[in-house]
Amino acid sequence: MDVVDGEPPTGRPGAGDRVAGDLLTIGAFAARTRLSAKALRLYDRQGLLTPAYVDDVSGYRYYRADQAERARLVALLRQLDMPLARIAEVVELEGERAADRVAAYWAAVEARLAGQRALVDYLRAHLSGRSSELYGKFEIETVDVPEQWVLTQRRHVLADELPTWIGASLGRLEEAARECGGITGAPFVVYYSEVSLESDGPAEACVPVADEVAARAWAGGQGRAWETQARREPARRLVYTRISKAQVANPQIHAAFDAVGAWIAREGGLEVAGPCREVYFADWDAAGPEDPVCDVAFPVR
Template sequence: MDEELLTIGAFAARARLSAKALRLYDRLGLLAPAHVDGVSGYRYYRADQVEHARLVALLRQLDMPLARIAEVTGAEGAEAADRLAAYWADVEARVAGQRTLAEYLRGRLSGRSSEMYEKFAIETIDVPAQVVITESRHTLADELPTWIGASLGRLEAGARECGGVTGAPFVVYHSEVSMESDGPAESCVPVADEAAARAWAGRQGRARGTAVRVEPAVRLVYTRITKAQVAHPQILAAFEAVEQWTARKGLSIAGPCREIYFADWDAAGPGDPVCDVAFPVRRSAVSTE
């Protein structure tokens, strides 16, 4: 045996890892032995693989997914550091969202829900029937913001062939979108020309779930929120405030909830109103209070 190669036991001791961990890293493609005996199956490692083994172990302590570990260890120098920084930025964003969600849930569990809802002003509005071009997708919560921006951008571009945009774009949630439930969600852009819209939708095919339909006249109960409040889980309080108000008035929700985007998202600041969170209700019963 080449004296530069170490048995798995000797290498594990030098890397301060267990042989079990080294076998796992090999199986996952994160750290392959330098040599595997064809008869015994014993693994042997080079001494210069110790630093790589320790790096993999440290990245695992950050709960880094295996694919991301492969990206970091496959890069060198500044590029590897940048990939680690990008991963950690994602972690901090996720933890910040979880911290906000925990505070929101504490409010609910402690009976302070009414205090959270009081800051939302609830109103009603009648919206006439309108032709909309739409794009639907099953998506989880972490992918939702990116998809909303991209899909509305595609639809607004398509609206130029359909007589132009005639109203605020909106997103309809036909079922819950969370980290466990994937909707579907439907992005909608009102347009002027139904015939042109149907021709446009026919040219798009079904690859993106594109369609055209007439949205019936509807009365909405809604509250207006800022750009900062659109983020999950802050937006949950807005939806629940509208639901609570609707229930107190003895009204019936008549369809899926929606978000109506009436402002330039990119130009808006965190405190600027950008979105109405709304539920359709039965027109005959709605109070104008």
């Protein structure tokens, strides 16, 4: 029989229910735990807090008094806006393991809030016309990059997938470059269109290599499994600014690109001549938060 949402008239199981007399109705249990019957029904559907007994005839739900602690834990975790699926993991753990899982969740929340706080500062400066205050923090330079052959992998990717994809793709290409005469320049990522939570680029990971013939052969052979290509990257003049590892995140990296774009517009006589890019010239894993690791750049003519 389907479970129903009401209460038995007496507030306790009937004489023929074969349940212990210390079971609590959903109403009594809700009052004891300071949770609503609606919340308890939700927790039941999610498998977080299953009633101790459901009457076969009436469908009424009953709880044991010792389930109250688990119910309160679920409610407290919900106050952290923890997803129900994550709560299901925590309540099945004990002691330090459960505490560590909560700590890991909150560390991720704080990291997200820090990024959102920085984004608010960026938007306030941008919308109030104080963008120059942000741009002034970046030193703009130019560099001429010679023609080079690159191994590449291109993908449509959203912003939350981007860091993982960049690391994996550049790692594969750098390994392949060993069979193509070695790496001859800093790896870079080209953005052919915006990458955000709604827009998926595409983006292209590129690693410069020494041997054109070997690169083309590798791309046409082993590289097919990863949809790798080999292409000629023409000589370019880049306008760029150098940023730290901590700044390779939103919105700091957007502010850096905006600063470069504003500098190009302000200088005059220059025209953007291709999609923007990030050039990764340092060992990402070994770098600290304040170490310079990346140039954000626009090609110009």
